[in-house]
Amino acid sequence: MSDTICSYPGDRDEALVTYLYDGESDAASRALFEAHLAICIRCAEDLEAIRGVRTELARWSPPEPRFAVLDPRSNPQSNPYSDLQSNPQSAIRNPQWWRAIPAWAQVAAALVFLGVAAGLANLDVRYDSNGLSVRTGWLPPRDARVGDVRIAPPTTTAGTASQINAVPPWRDELAALERRLKTEFHGAQVGPMTASAGLPPRVASDAEMVRRVRTLIDESEKRQQSELALRLAEALRDVNAQRQADLVRVDRALGTVENKLGVQVLRNQQQMNYYIRTSQRQ
């Protein structure tokens, strides 16, 4: 090591980085740079300093992610990738949020939706002396308008054969549609009630929820305790550092005072000596 000016033949920065990461340079380049290191103090110092940086970098770890994605097998329910095959979009962004909604709420939402839809469509269902009437749209009713269907009530159908033959051909289909709608409405209203009567699943779900909440609370308490301990340690360290700094300052101040005192004593002594010498001469 004789000079601080680097005279490496070639791109010295590249060579240094290549040498820094073992195994990425060939033997010849490596030997060449090692020979250079032996005579170049600047490169040797750079290399050592950058190795130190790498050591510090190695201590930087990302925090543990607090989500279940890291171990889908341990908790398949919360694995956002589990239903990627069927629904890639919702699987990641919002994993089956609707399953968390109770059945009664889903039915209520469906009924509200149907109600709103019927309102928007201005659905008008009447059953009067003229029979069952189902009408949609915002125009005023007309007798023979498209979209306005009528079914004569059973009492009015008990007439002559000619009256029966006068019934339109779509009447049966409409009656079937009406029956199906009624069945579906009835099923939607009764279904969830009967389903909720089966208590064990709900109870199990509640117990599971309580267990999860307790686990969360426990984890939170542990974290808080850890954080508290950490804060205390930090405060203690700060206090100690401050105390040390104060002690050093006090020590320095004392030293200064002692110095001044010593100087003063020395002066007094010299003055005294002078007086003594003067008095002896006289």
Place this chain on the structure above:
Amino acid sequence: MTWTDEELVARSIGGDSDSFNELVLRWERPIYALAYRTIGREEDARDVCQETFLRAFRALPGFRGQAKFSSWLYRIALNLCRDWVRRERRAPVVQPPENVDLLDLAAAAEPSESIEALVARRDLARAVERAMAVLPEEQRTAIILKEYHGLTFQEIAELVGCPLSTVKTRLYQGLTVLRRELAKNNRTTV
């Protein structure tokens, strides 16, 4: 039996969802770590990690194995990180995230570590984060890929789309800046 990434990809394309889950299990930590070190926020790193696998899954049929699966995944993650930084218009890793609990992390790793050591470790991690925040994006990416993910110079060059010598220069410059910043921080601390 342990399948290779490429075998798992082939099985996933064939409709085996367990194989894709296996790939997720295998690569989610590195991808999350890459995202966290690049953008510096745990929540956003998590989102980037999930989005990376979502995009990978969608694009899986088009993966022909020209590159390693991991390199392909890293490229998706890096693009997402870059988008994130541009979209948010804020410098990444300027502030260490508030909810980073290195105490838990360190305690889990080394239960016998003293609280003073944990404090020191936390301080050091913050110092590194602050120093990394100073780096330009290209230098930071090069350092992260090399230091924390062990990619070769060639792999990094292919991943970020620049010549090999540029990767080395970025690494050297980045490490030099880090050296200066960490020294500055040490002087401040002392």
